[in-house]
Amino acid sequence: MSLTVVGSIAFDAVHTPFGEREKMLGGSAVHFSLASSFFTEVRVVGPVGDDFAQTEFDVLENRGIITDDIERVAGAQTFFWKGHYEFDLNTAHTDDTQLNVFGDFEPKLSEQSKSSDMLFLANIQPDLQRQVRAQCGDISFAGLDTMNLWIDIAKDSLLAAMSEVDCVLINDAEIRQLTGESNLARAAKAVMELGPSAVIAKQGEYGAALFTPGGFFALPGFPLEDVRDPTGAGDSFAGGFLGYLDGECDRIDENALRMAMGYGTVLASYNVEEFGTERVARLTRDEIDSRLEALRSMTAFDGG
């Protein structure tokens, strides 16, 4: 099984009440691929500049991630994001965005990346997501993430992109904004009417809810006393979710999706314990499975 992700590869500068980093590896495709690498073969597609060194490649390659489709753009700099979080850690405030190599990014997928079993379209401009989706005709399952910016400035493209995937992962505030529906169940139904058979509403520290036709499942965020940096939590969730589906499920049914929600929750929880990719880069499969068990026991209740 194999999984291709297209998204940003970045350097991040992040300040939280618990510390800061001036320049660390980040980006949606990076967080996604690290999380999914515990379950399946992962290929990353995205551009980097001259400043992206072997040290950065090593973080991915040490996890067995295939970096052949990372495009090095000579004479240019890697995408850069600077942001901070306040007291409650729930909202990222952007202080600076330098698109750099991402400004002219035209995704070119190798034959191997195109013929992966699954595809994740991380949060990039929806027309680029559609372009990638079109290149991967035979994919068995495609997921998509997005953000409020594209709802504001490219809503029609985004709706078209959503109609071409199997699963949409989106923040709960964004799905309300997109659909104009305050009720989450109705908002999810409106997105499923576009085509996807699964919608995941990400709810930050409250966890995530999965909507399928006629089905509902929800998990709380894994309770942590020390959350240091929420950056990449959503992409780590998506990585655990699609990685598990691709690598360890014979078929995608309700139970597989629920287990995948569990792995997504676990990967997101490890991601936020430290800055950037620090924690997930040295994570082990045993740690993942032991936290999944803990999560299961935190959500089970029996008959009286």
Add this chain to the structure above:
Amino acid sequence: MSLTVVGSIAFDAVHTPFGEREKMLGGSAVHFSLASSFFTEVRVVGPVGDDFAQTEFDVLENRGIITDDIERVAGAQTFFWKGHYEFDLNTAHTDDTQLNVFGDFEPKLSEQSKSSDMLFLANIQPDLQRQVRAQCGDISFAGLDTMNLWIDIAKDSLLAAMSEVDCVLINDAEIRQLTGESNLARAAKAVMELGPSAVIAKQGEYGAALFTPGGFFALPGFPLEDVRDPTGAGDSFAGGFLGYLDGECDRIDENALRMAMGYGTVLASYNVEEFGTERVARLTRDEIDSRLEALRSMTAFDGG
């Protein structure tokens, strides 16, 4: 088994995007007692005015609730609250509060009410909560709810009141405000250090989280496509929670608390489907158990 609740008995005027009521039965003790009446014998303590008619008593008495300790204050009016909800239904905006009989309320409990097995101190001034708690010396389990107002103007009394109960139910924004701790797990631990052995953080549509020493459990809100009036959801949750513990549990252990969280979630979900007490007043135990089963199936996930 028997359960006493002290709190407000009110008339509410409520406007939501889905309708409005000019004057309907409400109040924390009313919502709590209706919800708990499905599980155990419930006694309500609180004052009403001349405008509180047999029609209102009937709503409680039809559910078997014992109203002997409802104090009728001659020549005065019942507590009145007017509020509205906007698009997202998450925040109540208060438009008017008339304390009326509640302004001079001095809780006087009958011997029967004092000797109940369990006690719920609904959201009233914390010194009054302490007064009631002191009258009920032999209670086996006491729960307490509160609101941001008391954190603002009577924080020391509130902390003292919390130290005298077994379980605190509180909104997650309020527990953060109270403890100055943005992290929910740490905030709950700080409250447990005051004395309570269980803390429930109510999270609106996201559900509720239960913290016990070394334990964590969370349930999502029951997904509903039609939420008409959130007023009383928290008190209905508390009623399902304590009602089940009092009426149907031999001992209060982790599993009993989790089941009680399930019943709380179910009662809150029925409460918000219609205005005020309308839905819960005609609810059946079969409906409760069938929704509990649905909730269980929405939160379970199995091995791969």
